[in-house]
Amino acid sequence: MRFVDEYRDGGRARSLAAGIAARCEPGRRYTFMEVCGGHTHTIYKHGLEDHLPPEVTLVHGPGCPVCVIPMGRVDDAIHIASQPDVIMTSFGDMMRVPGGQGSFLDAKAAGADIRMVYSPLDALKIAKANPGRRVVFMAIGFETTAPSTAMTVLRAAAEGVRNFSVFCNHVLVIPAIKAILDSPDQRLDGFIGPGHVSAVIGCEPYAFIARDYGKPLVVAGFEPLDVLQSVHMLLGQLAEGRAEVANQYARVVPWGGNRTAMTAIGTVMRMRPHFEWRGLGFISHSALGLADAYAEFDAERIFDLPGVRVADPKACQCGEVLKGVLKPWECKVFGTACTPETPIGTCMVSSEGACAAYYNFGRFSRERVKEATRS
Amino acid sequence: MCLGIPGELVAADADHPDLAVVDVGGVRRRINVALLTEEDLQVGDWVLVHVGFALSKISESEAQAVLDYLEGLGPAYDDELDALRGSDIT
């Protein structure tokens, strides 16, 4: 395919790899975090770490929205789904996320009416087709999916669909990055910024990372060459003593983001004072709930929720994986008690979770061999 | 869910200016294009579709590159296409 070669070309990969090696200062080590699970996927699928010199380490960030849903929220959703007149809807990714009392799949097997949808608009349609039932959409995702939820609520309001509501779990990428920057056990030299989140929020919101923390961030595309080029750009900034926000993915991400999408979020949603992230704990101003003006579409206000906080299973080390402190295979239950079929932690559920990505591409065995031969 | 799938706009929806029909890997589905009102979309344009909404306008070459990337994903892309097939936005 002619088009694709542009992003895949082996020769370009090699020359980028050489450029990356040339930009590394001897004796200096570089750790970059790829925030988005899509990048994690690309890195393991294409074995990109093999193209990088030993001085450069890539660590995974918290950018898989399924991975950061805390157990208590899954339990709350199942509580809603168990009401006899409720139809619960969500994306397929949500079905196997373990809560304190099982997953959506378990609840469905026990008789709850839980349906997979492709779009929140499909959930709204189910509501219109079932006027005698209450239809709830379990909304998850970063800024990439939040506009879709917001637009759907606007539509429900405009059409007067009264039996539709949203259980809002949208989280924000900027506070997560800030929490990681403020966490004492992490030393990072720069970030590979999320591509599709940035298509919504633009590049401006990352400015504080460069300004206040002195670290560069490059918004990157998802092709292997995009990721390599972003590493090259990060190293270039560091070599010149610069820390800036740059956009490697301008072919999709406008610098200013998508204003219509941001307006929709701003109209329908409000910032929560704090929200619990699985593995990362409570982070202030890190998630969205529905605004007061749309309270009648807010499942949290319609239903009486247990709202019980459930501690992560003892064996689970997703928190360390989400902060990039631990490699997935360093978790004690990785690949044994925790697999994509029987996930203990959330990083194993979605294909964008770091553990699932490692598991699926068999990288962990190679990593282990490398570690073993090193020590 | 996080996957953005490229789709080619094949028809506008005269009754619903917010909606348009896209072709995604041979699957034709109605999606919402209201987030791209500033782009003045035309039939033949390519967009990146997230959960039923066109989020950004992209070039044809970018669309091909993303499609190729997605096909390489295997099950994750198949699941997403299956979900899209089951979608019926009106």
Ligand code: SF4
């Ligand atoms: S292996 Fe399982 S429990 Fe361990 S960090 Fe990964 S997802 Fe969490």
